[in-house]
Every structure is written in C-alpha cells, then in structure tokens.
Amino acid sequence: MLWIKTFHIVLIASWFAGLFYLPRIFVNLAMETEPAAQRRLLTMARKLYRFMTFIAVPALACGLWLWLAVGIGRGQGWMHAKLGVVVLLVIYHAYCGHLLAVFERGENRRSDKWYRFFNELPVLGLLAAVALVVLKPF
Template structure:
C-alpha cells in the first residue's frame, strides 16, 4: 500500500502543478493582444490541460485504490476524509472550469479581465491548504 500512497502523492503533486500553472497562462492570455503570442499561449494551455487531465485521473485512481486498500472513512473519527473528498470534488470542478475558460479563449469570447484570472489563480492554493490540513491533522 505504501507504493500506492507514493504514486497517489506524486500524481496529486503533478496535477496541482498544472492547476497552479494553467490559470497563470490564462492571466497572460487575458492580457495579450498580439495574435502570434495568443496562439503560442493557447497551444501551451491546450497541451497542459490535456496532460493535467491525465494526471488528475491517475491521482483519483490511486486515491480510490488507497481508500479501498486501507478501508479509510469507515467508522468514527473519519470525518476528515469526507471533508477531503468534498474538496476533491471542488478541485475536479475547478479543473473543468479551467477547461471551460480555455475553450472561451479558443473561441475568442473571453469577457473576463486579467485581474479576475489572478484571483481565480488563487483558488487551488486555498483548496490545497484545506486538503493538506485535513489529511495531516485529521481534525475530526
């Protein structure tokens, strides 16, 4: 089970690298006015989104494997896991929101400012902090 845990952590970390970087590319897209630079940023964003989707799926698969292997979440004192899973659902939603925003840039219909994307860029940091505290401290 330790191998499964190691791979789960690896894929979660890698997925978060994408969740941190893709919104940063969106900030740059919202500020860009040159067509060539916009196309380059869109190419980077598309490739990153595809790759981070694979990483997300692998993180979820290894997480489910851990859950089944350890039987975590059953019985008293495992409320932290249910809270963590709620945050994971929010992260999956955030991931899909990134894809939706990317599609708007591809279609040329983005209406949001770079300032909005800078705030949007902070969401995964907050979610990671919440998950990390739940997993390490297990407050309930």
C-alpha cells in the same frame, strides 16, 4: 500500499502543478493583444490541460484505492471533508477546461485581475486537503 501512497502523492503534486500554472496562462492570455503570442499561449494551455487531465485520472484512482480498498479514512469525518475538497478541485479543473474553450473561441470577457484571483483558488484547496489529512480534526 506504500507504493500506492507514493504514486498518489507524486501524481497529485503533478496535477496541482497544472492547476497552478494553467490559470496563470489565462492571466497572460487575458492581457495579450498580439495574435502570434495568443496562439502560442493557447497551444501551451491546450497541452497543459491535456497533461493535467491525463495525470488527474490516475491520481484520483490511487486516492480511491487507498480509501476504498485499503480503508484509509473510512468512516471518518476528515475524509468526508477531504473528499468534498477533491470534488471542488475536480470542478475547478473542469471549469479550467471551459475557460480554455472560451479563449479558443475568442470570447473571453474577463479581466486579467479576475484570472489572478481565480489562480489562487487551488492553493486554498491544497491547504485544506493537506490540513485535513495531516491534522485529522474530526
């Protein structure tokens, strides 16, 4: 079980690295006017999104294993809240994929300021998830 916890933590940290960085690339894409730089940023964003998705799957699988097979948090309110946070983060991840497709089609209409705000949302998700696991408030 400790190995699964270890993998879960490392994989989640890696997934969050992408959740923090991809929207920052979107900030730069929203500001960039040079076509060569836009292509380079899009390539970076595509590769990062693929990596994030590749990492998210085993990260979530390890979490599910700990919950369903090991029983960590089973029937406890904090775990239900944490699962809600995880669902929101998965939706955020998928929405990043949508935004990437919008940039690839050249159809972005949002400002760099909007992406700067959007970039901060996973911080709130991470804070909520960690607080729920550590504090177990209910």
